[in-house]
Amino acid sequence: MTDSSLNAAPTPPPDQDVSHLSKVKHIVLVLSGKGGVGKSTVTTELALSLVQMGKRVGVLDVDLTGPSIPKFFGLQDHKVHQASTGWVPVYTNESKSLAVMSLGFLLQNKDDAVIWRGPKKTAMIKQFLEDVAWGELDYLLIDTPPGTSDEHLSVVENLREYKPDGAVIVTTPQAVALADVRKELNFCRKVKLPILGVVENMSGFICPHCQDCSDIFSKGGGEAMATEFGVDFLGRVPIDPNLSTLIEKEGGTFSTRFAESGIAPMFRDITSAVISKCGDSA
Numbered sequence: 001m002t003d004s005s006l007n008a009a010p011t012p013p014p015d016q017d018v019s020h021l022s023k024v025k026h027i028v029l030v031l032s033g034k035g036g037v038g039k040s041t042v043t044t045e046l047a048l049s050l051v052q053m054g055k056r057v058g059v060l061d062v063d064l065t066g067p068s069i070p071k072f073f074g075l076q077d078h079k080v081h082q083a084s085t086g087w088v089p090v091y092t093n094e095s096k097s098l099a100v101m102s103l104g105f106l107l108q109n110k111d112d113a114v115i116w117r118g119p120k121k122t123a124m125i126k127q128f129l130e131d132v133a134w135g136e137l138d139y140l141l142i143d144t145p146p147g148t149s150d151e152h153l154s155v156v157e158n159l160r161e162y163k164p165d166g167a168v169i170v171t172t173p174q175a176v177a178l179a180d181v182r183k184e185l186n187f188c189r190k191v192k193l194p195i196l197g198v199v200e201n202m203s204g205f206i207c208p209h210c211q212d213c214s215d216i217f218s219k220g221g222g223e224a225m226a227t228e229f230g231v232d233f234l235g236r237v238p239i240d241p242n243l244s245t246l247i248e249k250e251g252g253t254f255s256t257r258f259a260e261s262g263i264a265p266m267f268r269d270i271t272s273a274v275i276s277k278c279g280d281s282a
């Protein structure tokens with residue numbers, strides 16, 4: 001992508017003396033070893049559950065090559081604005097307690113591809129971490145690209161002084177996803193990022209007719225891996241065949257759409273577990 005396909009990114013003021021992140025109580029990264037396992041879905045559901053528990057939440061999408069968070073929140077046509085304090089994130093319609101920032105808001109065309117070399121990505125991530133005027137937040141959830149790339153390293157390095165609470169690792173039960181997630185767990189250990197726990201997504205299938213949950217693929221791999229690594233297992237989330245339809249559905253708010261999904265109830269427990277791992281209470 002060329003710079004011209006970005007909307008004129010507002011330049012935050014250079015004299016900002018207090019870091020925006022110093023007003024954030026808890027920082028949680030959402031990681032996965034492999035693409036398409038449901039990292040953005042987990043980030044969105046966690047954000048929603050946290051807001052329902054009365055928390056002020058920010059969601060930062062640093063997946064520069066495939067920013068899907070705007071779509072998940074139904075905010076595709078939104079743009080970020082500049083204030084004297086920095087970039088103003090996009091607030092979801094219904095509640096000012098949920099703010100979202102993504103490269104997707106800076107693209108002129110949502111189908112534009114971002115093809116940047118490492119240093120440019122690193123610079124953009126640094127700016128995203130430092131210059132978004134979140135205000136007071138209880139939780140900042142950071143949705144990362146799949147794998148363990150330059151982006152991950154730059155997120156971790158730039159966050160070091162703010163002591164992130166840790167990472168939620170998302171996997172599916174299949175061995176191929178698990179092999180990649182092993183690398184992700186080892187990455188966290190190497191960079192000394194605490195692991196809050198593992199979520200096994202797409203574990204079983206909710207029947208659209210009877211709402212029963214059947215195990216069409218293997219299940220339990222995420223939990224076994226968590227045990228092997230001595231980290232917490234946060235919970236299992238089945239495939240809900242209605243989820244994509246709900247995300248694409250016009251009208252309503254994103255929270256009512258996600259609340260209708262069969263996986264929303266599982267996230268109450270997962271979110272409570274994350275909160276407690278962060279030393280917070282619901």
Ligand SMILES: Nc1ncnc2c1ncn2[C@@H]1O[C@H](COP(=O)(O)OP(=O)(O)OP(=O)(O)O)[C@@H](O)[C@H]1O
Pocket residue numbers: 032034035036037038039040041042063066068144145146201202237238239240241243244247263
């Ligand atoms: N539990 C689930 N039930 C049904 N569909 C799901 C579930 N989890 C994820 N999906 C769907 O799978 C697709 C991939 O999910 P998502 O975008 O969250 O993955 P991801 O790991 O963030 O992908 P990437 O980082 O590669 O963009 C999406 O269309 C999403 O709606």
Ligand code: SF4
Pocket residue numbers: 207208209210211212214
């Ligand atoms: S679980 Fe299978 S058999 Fe039972 S209602 Fe659903 S589709 Fe039909």
